[in-house]
Amino acid sequence: MKTSMERVLTAMEHREPDRVPVFILTTLHGARELGLSIRDYFSRAEYVVEGQLRLLEKYRSDCLDPAYYAALELEAFGGETVFIEDGPPNAGAPVIDRIEAIDRLVPPRVEESAGLLRGLETIRRLKAQVGDSVPIIGSVTSPFSLPIMQLGFAHYIELIYEQPDRFSRLMAVNQQFCVEWANAQLEAGATAIGYADPMASTTTIPRDLYLRTGHPVARETLARINGSAAVHLASGRGLAIAEDFVATGAAAIAVSTLEDLADWKAAVGDRLTLIGNLNGIAMRNWSEEQAEEEVKRAIAKAGRGGGFVLADNHGEIPWQVPDRVLLAIRDAVDRWGRYPLDWVGQAGAGA
Amino acid sequence: MTNELAQALESVDRARVEAIFQQALRQHSPIQVAEQLIVPALQQLGDDWSAGTAALSQIYMASRICEQLVRRVLPPAAPERRHHPPHAIVVLNDYHLLGQRIVLAVMQASGFDIRDYGRMDVEQLVERVVADDTKILLISVLMLPAALKIKAVRSALAEKGHEVRIAVGGAPFLFDPQLWREVGADAMGQSATDAVAIVRQWMEEMA
Numbered sequence: 001m002k003t004s005m006e007r008v009l010t011a012m013e014h015r016e017p018d019r020v021p022v023f024i025l026t027t028l029h030g031a032r033e034l035g036l037s038i039r040d041y042f043s044r045a046e047y048v049v050e051g052q053l054r055l056l057e058k059y060r061s062d063c064l065d066p067a068y069y070a071a072l073e074l075e076a077f078g079g080e081t082v083f084i085e086d087g088p089p090n091a092g093a094p095v096i097d098r099i100e101a102i103d104r105l106v107p108p109r110v111e112e113s114a115g116l117l118r119g120l121e122t123i124r125r126l127k128a129q130v131g132d133s134v135p136i137i138g139s140v141t142s143p144f145s146l147p148i149m150q151l152g153f154a155h156y157i158e159l160i161y162e163q164p165d166r167f168s169r170l171m172a173v174n175q176q177f178c179v180e181w182a183n184a185q186l187e188a189g190a191t192a193i194g195y196a197d198p199m200a201s202t203t204t205i206p207r208d209l210y211l212r213t214g215h216p217v218a219r220e221t222l223a224r225i226n227g228s229a230a231v232h233l234a235s236g237r238g239l240a241i242a243e244d245f246v247a248t249g250a251a252a253i254a255v256s257t258l259e260d261l262a263d264w265k266a267a268v269g270d271r272l273t274l275i276g277n278l279n280g281i282a283m284r285n286w287s288e289e290q291a292e293e294e295v296k297r298a299i300a301k302a303g304r305g306g307g308f309v310l311a312d313n314h315g316e317i318p319w320q321v322p323d324r325v326l327l328a329i330r331d332a333v334d335r336w337g338r339y340p341l342d343w344v345g346q347a348g349a350g351a
Numbered sequence: 352m353t354n355e356l357a358q359a360l361e362s363v364d365r366a367r368v369e370a371i372f373q374q375a376l377r378q379h380s381p382i383q384v385a386e387q388l389i390v391p392a393l394q395q396l397g398d399d400w401s402a403g404t405a406a407l408s409q410i411y412m413a414s415r416i417c418e419q420l421v422r423r424v425l426p427p428a429a430p431e432r433r434h435h436p437p438h439a440i441v442v443l444n445d446y447h448l449l450g451q452r453i454v455l456a457v458m459q460a461s462g463f464d465i466r467d468y469g470r471m472d473v474e475q476l477v478e479r480v481v482a483d484d485t486k487i488l489l490i491s492v493l494m495l496p497a498a499l500k501i502k503a504v505r506s507a508l509a510e511k512g513h514e515v516r517i518a519v520g521g522a523p524f525l526f527d528p529q530l531w532r533e534v535g536a537d538a539m540g541q542s543a544t545d546a547v548a549i550v551r552q553w554m555e556e557m558a
Contacts, residue, residue, distance in 0.1 A: 087494055153447065157412065160408065205407070206405070235526065285529075
């Protein structure tokens with residue numbers, strides 16, 4: 001196995017590559033590599049390109065993660081981003097300040113958003129650097145989850161329960177935008193799309209309501225995206241609706257650290273690739289030994305037969321996680337992730 | 352009746368919730384209904400959420416419905432509400448207000464007269480806590496950087512010689528069970544309804 005691309009694609013075909021692929025999903029750490037503030041880092045595509053390439057070399061991840069921050073999409077709708085010095089940029093005030101504004105909302109065009117164009121430029125430049133050797137993971141917020149930022153979480157929940165017609169209209173607008181943004185990233189060189197859908201999680205919404213709302217939206221949206229998608233629940237639970245995720249047509253699902261990878265593997269078999277599920281919050285205090293144990297445990301639970309990519313459970317490693325932990329995770333993958341995983345199932349394997 | 356109310360809340364069945372509430376009011380005082388019916392029903396939902404069998408959207412809608420019902424019979428400054436010692440809730444350095452809104456609604460529906468500080472940074476919060484002589488402070492966060500800022504709140508209040516008990520809640524504390532101690536909090540709530548039990552206990556200890 002020569003490249004990360006081959007390794008990841010083999011795993012996603014539910015076959016065993018040379019070793020378990022690992023995604024070290026660091027969007028913010030590039031700023032530190034370049035000695036820039038997070039705000040400055042995200043102000044130019046060339047900074048993010050350089051940051052991602054340095055992180056690729058340092059952590060030897062099996063993907064590039066050119067995502068900026070979720071509020072970038074809100075900027076396209078006229079929203080503002082609030083930068084902090086030690087964490088991911090936040091969405092500012094909701095762009096839909098009155099619920100009636102949904103009736104007149106139109107989807108923004110990707111080509112008219114400076115932030116999204118910067119994101120596309122980043123992907124294009126990375127693709128020019130790595131070609132087909134390393135997967136480039138694009139990202140979108142699902143139409144069903146974007147309103148958390150567009151309206152504010154509380155108002156959005158009220159909308160879902162109380163105003164089904166306006167909810168449907170908002171979904172139509174968001175879906176058009178999401179599909180255009182995802183496909184633009186694929187055209188720019190992204191290998192696959194991370195489809196962030198925390199609203200779909202059973203942590204957030206009950207299954208029966210999801211099946212009437214977010215699920216058809218996900219099915220329709222993913223069918224219109226011209227590439228593979230990995231659904232991400234931003235650490236929320238999803239095992240109880242595993243079958244429903246299979247039915248969306250997604251290729252992969254990111255698993256919460258609150259759930260057991262072995263349970264997921266038993267539930268979905270070779271129908272979804274599992275990504276996860278190291279605890280990104282707790283890992284900032286891990287020792288090197290703990291990092292190794294956690295890697296070992298995850299691989300033991302889900303590694304056999306392929307269909308597994310080791311990663312954190314949130315899709316973004318916090319700024320506070322030190323290099324020594326990330327390097328220990330990466331070293332542990334070399335030590336314990338080589339196929340065939342003969343050590344799995346033996347005494348002390350950690351599963 | 353508690354189970355029946357919890358089920359109606361979980362289904363977001365306003366008419367059923369209203370009927371159960373009115374039935375209870377025919378037999379008990381408003382504060383008794385708040386403390387003996389609403390609190391246990393919301394607690395049941397909160398436990399279900401912690402166990403992964405209820406969802407945040409249900410908790411939010413339930414807390415909002417209960418808050419509206421209780422507010423009708425127990426206005427915010429009603430003498431039957433628990434006022435002392437002064438207690439408040441805040442979202443620290445964060446732009447995610449849902450958790451705070453749920454806890455606020457649950458506390459108000461449970462008969463507390465809690466102050467709502469909205470969103471504040473460390474400096475604003477310390478000033479306000481001292482000015483109000485707040486003795487119990489509930490801090491809600493979503494992001495890890497905001498959770499880590501609680502340490503600065505604690506040390507700034509200690510420097511000013513202001514004694515306050517701090518309970519924290521929010522996603523980072525669920526993913527790292529040691530984090531609440533690390534930031535100098537006195538307690539951590541797994542779900543919004545835990546706040547009721549924590550504040551009740553502290554009020555009794557401070558009485």
